[in-house]
Every structure is written in structure tokens, then in C-alpha cells.
Amino acid sequence: MQFYTPVNEIYVTAKLSTLVGFWNERARGNHRAFVTAMKHLCLANLIAIERILQTRSDAIFIQSESAEYFHLGGTEASNVQRARWENELRFLSLDLLFSHRPAAEVVSYLFDNGMTRREFEWFMSHRLDARIVMGNDYYDRNEQVVTKNGALRPTGEVFGWAVIARQYFDRYRRPVMHTETNTFNAADAPRWLWKEFYNVRYLREQGVPVLGFTWYSLLDQVDWDSALAQERGVVNAVGLFDLQRRARPVAAAYRELLQEFAHEPLLVPEDREVREVPAVREVLEVLERG
Numbered sequence: 001m002q003f004y005t006p007v008n009e010i011y012v013t014a015k016l017s018t019l020v021g022f023w024n025e026r027a028r029g030n031h032r033a034f035v036t037a038m039k040h041l042c043l044a045n046l047i048a049i050e051r052i053l054q055t056r057s058d059a060i061f062i063q064s065e066s067a068e069y070f071h072l073g074g075t076e077a078s079n080v081q082r083a084r085w086e087n088e089l090r091f092l093s094l095d096l097l098f099s100h101r102p103a104a105e106v107v108s109y110l111f112d113n114g115m116t117r118r119e120f121e122w123f124m125s126h127r128l129d130a131r132i133v134m135g136n137d138y139y140d141r142n143e144q145v146v147t148k149n150g151a152l153r154p155t156g157e158v159f160g161w162a163v164i165a166r167q168y169f170d171r172y173r174r175p176v177m178h179t180e181t182n183t184f185n186a187a188d189a190p191r192w193l194w195k196e197f198y199n200v201r202y203l204r205e206q207g208v209p210v211l212g213f214t215w216y217s218l219l220d221q222v223d224w225d226s227a228l229a230q231e232r233g234v235v236n237a238v239g240l241f242d243l244q245r246r247a248r249p250v251a252a253a254y255r256e257l258l259q260e261f262a263h264e265p266l267l268v269p270e271d272r273e274v275r276e277v278p279a280v281r282e283v284l285e286v287l288e289r290g
Contacts, residue, residue: 001056002058002059002060003059003060003061003062004048004049004052004059004060004062005061005062005063005064005135006044006045006048006049006052006061007041007042007044007045007048008064009064009065009066009137010038010041010042010045010065010093010097011038011065011066011090011092011093011094012065012066013037013041014034014037014038014041014093015034017033017037018030018031018033018034018036018037019031019034022227022228022229023227023228023229024037031109031113032113032114034113035109035110035113035114035115036113036114038092038093038096039096039115039119039123041093042093042096042097042123045063045097046097046126046128046129049061049128049131049132050128053131058286058289059131060131060283060286060287061131061132061133062133062135062177062179062212063094063097063132063133063134063135064135064137064179064180065093065094065134065135065136065137066090066137066138066142067136067137067138067142067161067164067165067168068090068142068143068144068164069087069090069142069143069144069158069159069163069164069167070082070083070086070087070090070143070144070145070146070152071083071144071145071146071155071158072146073145073147073148074146074147074148076148078150079146079147079148082146082150083146085105086144086146086152088102088103088105088106089106091171092106094134094171094172096123097129097132098129098132098134098172098174099123099124099125099126099127099129100171100172101124107120129279130278130279130282130283131282131283131286132174132279133174133175133176133177133211133212133283134168134169134172134174134175134176134177135176135178135179135180136161136164136165136168136176136177136178136179137178137179137180137181137216138160138161138164138165138178138180138181138196139180139181139182139183140154140156140157140183141154141156142164143156143157143158143159143164160199161178161181161196161199161200162199162200162202162203165178165199165203165208165210166203166206166208169203172279173277173279173280174279174280175209175210175211175279175280175283175284176203176208176209176210176211177210177211177212177213177214178196178199178200178210178212178213178214179212179214179216180214180216181193181196181214181216182215182216182217182238182239183238184225184236184237184238186237186238186248186249186250187249189238189248189249189250189253190249190250190252190253192250193215193250193253193254193257194253196213197213197257197261200213207273207274208274209266209267209274209275209280209284211266211283211287215240215254216238217238217239217240218239218240218241219239219240219241219242219243219245220235220236220237220238220239220241220242220243221235221236221238221239222234222235222236222243223236224236224238240254266284266287266288267284
């Protein structure tokens with residue numbers, strides 16, 4: 001095995017466990033718990049990378065993370081401040097994994113909620129990130145609006161994956177993968193699949209090194225509509241196949257996509273400038289050797 005995701009969706013896991021109350025700690029609005037979960041999840045991920053590389057020197061790490069954006073729903077100062085804050089906090093897990101210094105207000109927030117300066121400086125200098133491909137997961141609920149009362153609610157697709165993934169790429173200059181997507185509407189899934197793949201092709205044409213695309217998941221999920229927070233036994237028809245291993249229409253669309261585009265190069269020859277980005281070059285050299 002060459003490709004690994006030691007800890008999946010770190011930002012999502014920390015947020016749903018400590019701020020939203022769904023998973024693990026099931027805490028709500030506990031910012032100290034959020035920072036603790038965030039630093040422990042990132043540390044676990046980086047230690048795993050270090051250990052795996054000791055055994056498998058050609059390993060590549062696909063760091064799946066939710067690609068999010070928070071729209072402004074009102075012009076009041078509180079709305080503007082909340083939207084700005086959420087749009088900074090969404091980067092936190094990747095900032096720690098890629099040693100990218102967060103905004104000053106986020107750094108202060110980390111220190112105020114239990115991260116020590118020694119821990120922070122370690123994250124800013126660990127040098128364990130050279131083989132990490134930045135995975136950007138996208139669903140139509142990834143975009144949210146900050147309403148006038150300060151609440152967050154999904155907007156559906158407004159910008160789309162290409163616009164938001166470009167924001168992440170411009171911040172980190174890393175090789176990119178579209179690591180998760182689906183829709184709850186099984187009949188609409190082939191259209192959604194092709195739409196997302198066209199987003200991938202658009203970014204590749206702009207010179208962004210998008211190295212892969214994945215539909216999630218292989219099989220339907222159970223209680224996924226409640227983020228697994230409620231045990232109801234509801235089958236969500238999001239898979240390429242149902243739970244009896246019968247192909248859904250999106251499986252045929254995915255097969256067609258693979259047949260048509262499987263032989264495209266990782267990067268087109270014109271992308272010489274992108275190839276010279278150290279993090280991109282490191283990953284490409286390993287992939288091309290294999």
C-alpha cells in the first residue's frame with residue numbers, strides 16, 4: 001500500500017465533536033475542547049506520517065478535509081465578524097499540518113484555549129508535510145451563510161468546488177485531490193458526478209495540480225443524513241452501489257468517466273511553473289517513479 005489517510009477530516013471531526021455536539025466528546029461550544037481535539041488529531045496524523053515513512057519511504061498521504069465557505073447574510077458588524085472568523089477557522093487543521101501560520105486572531109484563540117507556544121511552534125516547523133496531497137471534500141452543504149441572528153445554515157452550491165478549492169490551493173500551493181463528493185438524490189447523482197469532474201478539469205486547465213477525483217462512497221451509507229448522530233437505520237442512497245451490491249446509475253457514469261479520462265497525465269506539459277513548487281515536485285517525483 002502506498003497511499004494513506006491516517007486521520008480523515010480533522011477539522012470536521014474536531015468541530016462536530018466539541019462545537020456541534022454530535023461525536024466523541026459531544027460537547028457544544030467548548031472552544032478549549034475544540035483546540036485540544038484539533039492539536040491531538042493533527043499530532044496523531046503527523047506522528048503516523050513519520051512512522052509510515054520509516055517503513056514505506058515512497059508513501060503518499062491524501063489528507064481529506066472539508067472544503068468550506070461561509071457567506072455573509074447581513075451587514076451588521078456581528079455578521080461580518082462571524083463570517084470572517086469562520087472563513088479563517090476552516091483552514092486550521094491544514095495550517096497545522098502544512099506549517100502555515102494562521103491569522104493573528106486564530107493564533108490568539110489557540111493560546112487562549114490551551115495550546116502552548118511550544119506546541120504551536122512545533123506545528124509551524126515539523127517538516128513532515130512534504131508528501132501530503134491536499135484533499136478537498138465538497139458537498140452542497142459545504143457552503144453556509146451566517147444569518148442575521150448569527151446562526152449558520154447551508155446555502156446549497158453557490159461557488160462550487162473549483163472556486164473554493166482554488167482558495168485552499170492559493171493558500172498552501174499543494175497538490176490537490178477532489179477527495180469526496182455525492183448527493184442524496186440518487187437520480188441526480190450522474191449529473192452531480194460529471195459537474196464535479198468538470199470542476200476538476202477546469203482547475204487543471206488553470207494550472208492547479210489536481211491529481212485525483214473520488215466519489216464517496218462505494219456503498220450506500222446508513223444514517224449519514226444525521227452525520228451518524230441518530231441511530232435510525234435510514235439508508236442514504238449516496239453510493240456507487242446499494243447495500244445489496246447492485247449498481248446505481250452513478251456507477252455507470254463513473255465507469256464512463258474512467259474510460260474517457262483515465263489516461264490523462266498528472267500534469268500537462270505547460271504546467272512547468274507548478275511543477276517547481278517544492279511540495280508539488282516532491283509528490284510528483286514519488287508518483288512518477290512508481
